[in-house]
Amino acid sequence: MIYKRSSALFSEAEKVIPGGVNSPVRAFKAVGGTPIFVEKAKGAYLYDADGNQLIDYINSWGPMILGHAFTPVVQAVIEKAKLGTSYGMPTEVETKIAQLAVSMVPNIDKIRFVNSGTEACMSAVRLARGFTGKDKIIKFAGCYHGHSDSFLIQAGSGAVTFGSPNSPGVTIGTAKDTLLAQFNNLESVEQLVKANENEIACIIVEPVPGNMGCIPPNKGFLEGLRTLCDENGVLLIFDEVMTGFRLAKGGAQERLEVNADIVCFGKVIGGGLPVGAFASRNEIMKFLAPEGPVYQAGTLSGNPLAMAAGLAMLTELDENPSIFESLDEKTAYLHKGLSKVFESNQIVHTINRIGSMISVHFSEENVVDFESAALGNNENFKQFFHGMLQEGVYIAPSSFETWFLTDALTYKDLDFTIAACERVVQKMK
Ligand SMILES: *Cc1c(COP(=O)(O)O)cnc(C)c1O
Numbered sequence: 321m322i323y324k325r326s327s328a329l330f331s332e333a334e335k336v337i338p339g340g341v342n343s344p345v346r347a348f349k350a351v352g353g354t355p356i357f358v359e360k361a362k363g364a365y366l367y368d369a370d371g372n373q374l375i376d377y378i379n380s381w382g383p384m385i386l387g388h389a390f391t392p393v394v395q396a397v398i399e400k401a402k403l404g405t406s407y408g409m410p411t412e413v414e415t416k417i418a419q420l421a422v423s424m425v426p427n428i429d430k431i432r433f434v435n436s437g438t439e440a441c442m443s444a445v446r447l448a449r450g451f452t453g454k455d456k457i458i459k460f461a462g463c464y465h466g467h468s469d470s471f472l473i474q475a476g477s478g479a480v481t482f483g484s485p486n487s488p489g490v491t492i493g494t495a496k497d498t499l500l501a502q503f504n505n506l507e508s509v510e511q512l513v514k515a516n517e518n519e520i521a522c523i524i525v526e527p528v529p530g531n532m533g534c535i536p537p538n539k540g541f542l543e544g545l546r547t548l549c550d551e552n553g554v555l556l557i558f559d560e561v562m563t564g565f566r567l568a569k570g571g572a573q574e575r576l577e578v579n580a581d582i583v584c585f586g587k588v589i590g591g592g593l594p595v596g597a598f599a600s601r602n603e604i605m606k607f608l609a610p611e612g613p614v615y616q617a618g619t620l621s622g623n624p625l626a627m628a629a630g631l632a633m634l635t636e637l638d639e640n641p642s643i644f645e646s647l648d649e650k651t652a653y654l655h656k657g658l659s660k661v662f663e664s665n666q667i668v669h670t671i672n673r674i675g676s677m678i679s680v681h682f683s684e685e686n687v688v689d690f691e692s693a694a695l696g697n698n699e700n701f702k703q704f705f706h707g708m709l710q711e712g713v714y715i716a717p718s719s720f721e722t723w724f725l726t727d728a729l730t731y732k733d734l735d736f737t738i739a740a741c742e743r744v745v746q747k748m749k
Pocket of ligand 1: 435436441464466559587
């Protein structure tokens with residue numbers, strides 16, 4: 321496949337946009353080469369500026385769980401746009417999506433909408449601090465909670481892809497309130513809680529981290545966090561920006577049967593428009609302005625186009641829960657197919673999967689935390705990525721990212737992907 325026009329568009333972009341992209345993970349820094357410019361997308365496919373068709377395993381990093389340009393979502397946006405695109409005043413559609421989200425997600429009474437996952441996590445932590453009257457937070461190495469200052473301490477996703485999990489520009493004052501634990505290592509959390517008695521407002525965690533590859537929690541780990549929080553007056557925040565409305569109707573809370581105190585959303589909840597949200601029980605949500613003292617606001621929050629898109633998306637998922645089973649089955653099929661190819665070609669690998677999140681690691685070790693995720697062979701990953709791209713299969717351009725399946729994928733697409741993998745792996749040996 322030829323990516324000539326993409327390459328020319330990237331050169332133009334680089335002149336006026338830092339690094340040519342508006343979000344670092346889009347650049348091909350970790351794998352070399354230049355990014356693909358998209359012209360349009362439909363269902364499971366992307367169509368790029370050179371006219372290539374690619375099977376998409378990123379799906380806008382998660383939101384397009386039903387495929388690109390999903391008709392009910394597109395229709396909802398078109399109809400709303402005709403009525404004006406923003407008022408800065410309340411609209412009924414905000415209540416409708418809030419009602420639906422509250423009914424789908426276990427354990428929440430109220431939800432506040434924002435414009436991104438970053439905003440959701442940042443606001444959730446402020447709320448936790450306001451509610452508990454404590455300052456410190458615990459996060460996990462390799463977990464990504466958006467790009468606000470408190471979270472850029474050993475962050476995953478683009479932050480680690482580019483080798484700067486700790487960003488310049490974050491003050492020492494801010495960094496000292498973020499304590500770092502190891503995912504799947506309850507002891508590392510217990511020690512921090514003990515050493516900082518009565519100082520910790522919250523533990524924030526991706527219940528299934530998806531920003532250092534996909535890492536399912538060990539049995540008992542999340543339950544252990546829940547108990548630890550209950551015993552020490554600490555709030556447990558689940559960052560479900562990736563897992564929410566993806567691992568189940570009710571996200572990771574439902575699928576893994578552990579309740580959080582505050583839950584953050586993004587990605588799927590906006591149906592592909594810029595939406596984030598955070599939710600909790602009444603007792604905590606009433607601390608939020610204008611009801612309570614913890615300030616949080618947004619000119620475009622609850623924007624009618626975004627809410628209409630999100631409502632159409634959630635309605636579809638709510639009315640057709642078999643989508644989650646179908647996605648699980650497709651992802652399991654892909655998992656099995658890829659494993660077989662790697663095994664028969666003696667390629668050292670580990671594949672992690674839960675539901676429709678899957679990641680391939682060129683590593684012998686089990687990938688259970690940030691340290692083990694970093695052990696993968698990046699040269700192999702680069703070859704694999706570019707090989708798949710040549711075959712017309714688009715996976716994330718970094719080994720620290722998860723693949724997100726869409727229900728628009730057919731078994732024919734999956735077979736195509738597995739066959740492409742076989743051809744790519746032949747050349748990798
Ligand atoms: C994507 C992501 C975020 C940040 O969301 P944005 O909309 O990019 O700001 C936060 N947490 C997790 C787990 C994510 O995957």
